[in-house]
Amino acid sequence: MKGDRSKAVTLWGFVIAALVMLSAPTLVVLGASFTAGNMITFPPEGLSLKWYAAIAGATDLRDAFFRSAIVATICTAISIPTGTLAGIALAKYRVRFAAGVQIYLLLPFTVPLIGSGIGLMLIFGKWGLLGQLWPVGIACAVINLPFMIWAVTASAAGLDPDLELAAANCGAPPLSTFLAVTVPAVTPGIITGALLMFILALNEFLVSLLLVDARIVTLPVQIYNSIRSIITPDLAAISVVFIAVAAIAIALLDWLVGLDIFLKSK
Amino acid sequence: MRPSRTSYPLSWRLMDAVEAVAAAVWPRSFSAAVPWLMLMPAVVLVGLLVLGLWDMADGSFRTLDTATFLPSDDYSLANYDRAFTEKLFFTVASRSLIGSLIVTVITLVFAFPYSYVMVRTRSAALRKFLLIALFLPFFIGQVVRAYGWLIILGSQGMVNEALGLVGVAPIRLLYNYPAVLFGLVQYMLPFAVLMLAPALTAIPEEMESAAGSLGANWVRTFIHVVLPLAKPGFIGAGLVVMTLSLTDFAIPAILGGGSQDFIANAIYDQFFRTSDQGMGATLALLLVAVGSIMVGVVFALFGAGTLAMGRSK
Numbered sequence: 001m002k003g004d005r006s007k008a009v010t011l012w013g014f015v016i017a018a019l020v021m022l023s024a025p026t027l028v029v030l031g032a033s034f035t036a037g038n039m040i041t042f043p044p045e046g047l048s049l050k051w052y053a054a055i056a057g058a059t060d061l062r063d064a065f066f067r068s069a070i071v072a073t074i075c076t077a078i079s080i081p082t083g084t085l086a087g088i089a090l091a092k093y094r095v096r097f098a099a100g101v102q103i104y105l106l107l108p109f110t111v112p113l114i115g116s117g118i119g120l121m122l123i124f125g126k127w128g129l130l131g132q133l134w135p136v137g138i139a140c141a142v143i144n145l146p147f148m149i150w151a152v153t154a155s156a157a158g159l160d161p162d163l164e165l166a167a168a169n170c171g172a173p174p175l176s177t178f179l180a181v182t183v184p185a186v187t188p189g190i191i192t193g194a195l196l197m198f199i200l201a202l203n204e205f206l207v208s209l210l211l212v213d214a215r216i217v218t219l220p221v222q223i224y225n226s227i228r229s230i231i232t233p234d235l236a237a238i239s240v241v242f243i244a245v246a247a248i249a250i251a252l253l254d255w256l257v258g259l260d261i262f263l264k265s266k
Numbered sequence: 267m268r269p270s271r272t273s274y275p276l277s278w279r280l281m282d283a284v285e286a287v288a289a290a291v292w293p294r295s296f297s298a299a300v301p302w303l304m305l306m307p308a309v310v311l312v313g314l315l316v317l318g319l320w321d322m323a324d325g326s327f328r329t330l331d332t333a334t335f336l337p338s339d340d341y342s343l344a345n346y347d348r349a350f351t352e353k354l355f356f357t358v359a360s361r362s363l364i365g366s367l368i369v370t371v372i373t374l375v376f377a378f379p380y381s382y383v384m385v386r387t388r389s390a391a392l393r394k395f396l397l398i399a400l401f402l403p404f405f406i407g408q409v410v411r412a413y414g415w416l417i418i419l420g421s422q423g424m425v426n427e428a429l430g431l432v433g434v435a436p437i438r439l440l441y442n443y444p445a446v447l448f449g450l451v452q453y454m455l456p457f458a459v460l461m462l463a464p465a466l467t468a469i470p471e472e473m474e475s476a477a478g479s480l481g482a483n484w485v486r487t488f489i490h491v492v493l494p495l496a497k498p499g500f501i502g503a504g505l506v507v508m509t510l511s512l513t514d515f516a517i518p519a520i521l522g523g524g525s526q527d528f529i530a531n532a533i534y535d536q537f538f539r540t541s542d543q544g545m546g547a548t549l550a551l552l553l554v555a556v557g558s559i560m561v562g563v564v565f566a567l568f569g570a571g572t573l574a575m576g577r578s579k
Contacts, residue, residue: 007484014379015396021376021452022403025414028424032417040417078311086308093301101305107312110561111319112513114530115554118537118546119318122325142311149308173285203407206515206530220409227413227520231420239410246405250398259397263385263463 026243033236040233051237061238064222067133068202071218074137075201076194079148082141083197084190087152088182092161108143116143117210124211136211136218140201147200148193154261155189188257199249203242319554325547330540337544345548355532355549362528365443366512369450373507374500376451377458382492384459385466404456412520415449416440419521441523449517454510458503465499466492505564509557529553 033052037045055061086105095101108116120139121130129135159182167177183190205220212221219238226235253259292303328337329344349355384396403411418424419439426436439445469492477487493500515530522528527535529549536546 004484011379011383014376015383018376018380018455019396019399022399022455024418025411025452026402026406028417029410029414039422082307082311085304089301089304095301095305101309105308105312107315110509110558111315111554112509112530112550112557114513114515114533115322115550115557116315116318118533118550119315119322121318122321122547123314123318126321138311138314142314145308145311173289175285175288176281199405203405203409205407205409209515210534220407223409223413224516224520227409227416231413231416235413236417239406239413242406242410243402246402249405250401253401254394254398259394259401262397262460263393263467 029236029239030243032233033240035233035236038232040231040236051233054234055237058234061219061222061234064217064219065238065241067216068219070133071137071140071204071208072198072201074134075140075144076198078138078141079145079197080190080194083145083148083193084152084183084186087149087189087193088156088186090149091153091156092159092182105149106146109146113143113206117207120207121210130211131213131216133216136208136216137201139207139211140204141197143204143207144197144200147196151193151196152186152189155186155192159185188261191256192253192261195249195253199246202245319551322547322551325544326551328544330542330544345544346552348545349548349552358527358529358532361443361526362512365447365450365528366508369447369454369511370504370508372447372451373454373458374462374504377455377462377503378496378500380455381459381462381466385463386471400456400459403452404460408453408514408516409520411453412449412517415445415452415521419445440521441525443522443526446518446522446526446528449521450511450514453514453517454507457510458507461503461506462496462499465496465502469495501564505561509560513553513557 032040034047034049035045036048036050089095090098090102090105111119117139120135120142124130124135124139163181163185164177167181168174172180203220204218205224208218209221209224212218217225219242223235223239226232250259292300325337326345327341327343328339329342330336331338380396380400384393384400387393387396416423420426421436421438421440423439425439430436473491473495474487477491478484482490512528513530514528515534518526518528518531522531530553533546533549533553536542536549
């Protein structure tokens with residue numbers, strides 16, 4: 001057909017530009033982590049794994065990573081039951097004031113992160129909870145909760161209410177019905193949501209920055225503090241940890257539920 | 267013959283006991299309240315946010331006592347007055363607003379073709395590749411991505427070294443407004459593409475073929491068929507990109523190097539540099555108000571669209 005060529009060329013021009021923009025920082029960080037030099041230079045001064053050896057010995061970076069992992073675990077552990085129950089309730093029942101409840105539960109998205117972070121910092125400070133890791137995990141659960149609820153409601157749309165009635169008809173009491181029929185039906189949503197919550201909490205920067213002190217910095221905060229002074233390749237090596245975790249999360253997501261679910265129209 | 271009850275598996279008996287407890291604690295007559303009970307944990311969790319906002323509102327009415335460096339006990343509107351009159355805040359606010367508008371437009375221009383190709387391609391492998399290229403930066407976090415840009419754009423970075431090889435003097439690519447906007451576009455692209463994709467998926471491909479067979483070329487098909495039908499997606503994506511870039515902290519801080527502060531950076535400085543909690547709370551609340559009004563207006567005009575959670579109608 002006439003014009004197909006110009007269409008393809010135009011579209012692909014934008015797509016390739018977008019691909020370069022999206023991937024350049026990741027590829028450069030990966031490349032820089034293998035440099036043999038003491039500075040990040042271009043072209044690189046040869047390949048080595050010495051910066052990986054350096055971060056393996058750097059206790060501050062390693063501790064920061066484990067703190068981030070703890071925060072992400074706490075966040076995920078809180079948001080799975082909370083978001084699943086809320087998601088099923090919103091998807092399955094005709095809740096009175098549903099519109100109001102939805103607006104309320106979307107608050108973490110409508111309130112800018114800096115606002116949520118400062119607000120949580122003020123109340124956690126008032127309750128004397130600052131300086132510990134678990135409030136940071138709770139904060140991450142609060143600010144990303146809509147993702148979890150969204151994931152569960154999206155997959156609950158495929159739950160046929162007749163299945164639950166059938167279970168009840170076969171004599172299953174309500175709790176058994178819930179655990180044996182309802183929950184398995186929304187499991188893809190729970191998996192998607194949980195992965196999102198874990199990854200977002202692992203990467204969470206601003207809220208972490210506001211809630212941690214010098215003794216319990218998380219990894220993104222640690223990297224932020226370091227790049228304000230000097231840029232050395234050990235930061236590239238530790239950043240590769242994030243890249244690796246992101247890659248694993250994507251692989252898991254694709255394997256368990258398929259990345260295509262993000263393209264579906266409701 | 268029916269086996270005796272004791273021969274049932276342990277898990278059955280356990281489950282029966284749990285059911286009995288649940289039935290005793292929560293009799294069937296309460297069943298109307300079950301959805302509320304299920305919503306309760308989420309409501310409590312988000313309630314922390316509401317408490318925080320309340321605390322900020324309280325703080326915003328207290329001025330900083332310069333003698334004791336403590337917030338005053340009496341309430342006044344002095345902070346709000348300062349927020350609207352001081353030149354510094356005006357500069358920062360207009361920089362963020364104009365910046366987020368530019369970022370929104372550029373991001374949507376790149377997000378639409380990406381989303382379109384991803385949705386329409388016949389090759390499953392290409393679709394997966396585009397999705398992975400999208401999710402990888404999305405899952406890596408802002409700080410690491412900004413760090414990558416520092417390596418590429420820094421004064422001894424890749425671009426400048428490459429320019430040096432062909433004899434061009436180093437150019438200052440970082441710590442200016444375009445660098446911040448560029449970083450924000452890169453940060454926002456995955457959000458925009460993921461919000462546009464469902465809207466494009468919903469447009470039947472036959473519509474485009476129909477426009478084509480009636481003699482429209484692809485540009486006219488896009489302008490008169492695809493873009494209008496994708497409007498809800500554009501509104502959702504534009505809204506998210508606009509609010510997220512308006513309120514971003516990390517990109518202006520890292521790629522702006524302190525000279526290109528956005529509102530969030532000004533708020534942070536009020537709390538941690540000048541220690542004027544009241545002023546910081548005021549600015550943060552104003553930002554919350556601006557963000558909520560933007561979201562509210564769009565929801566009121568066009569419905570919750572892609573962001574909607576809950577029963578599918």
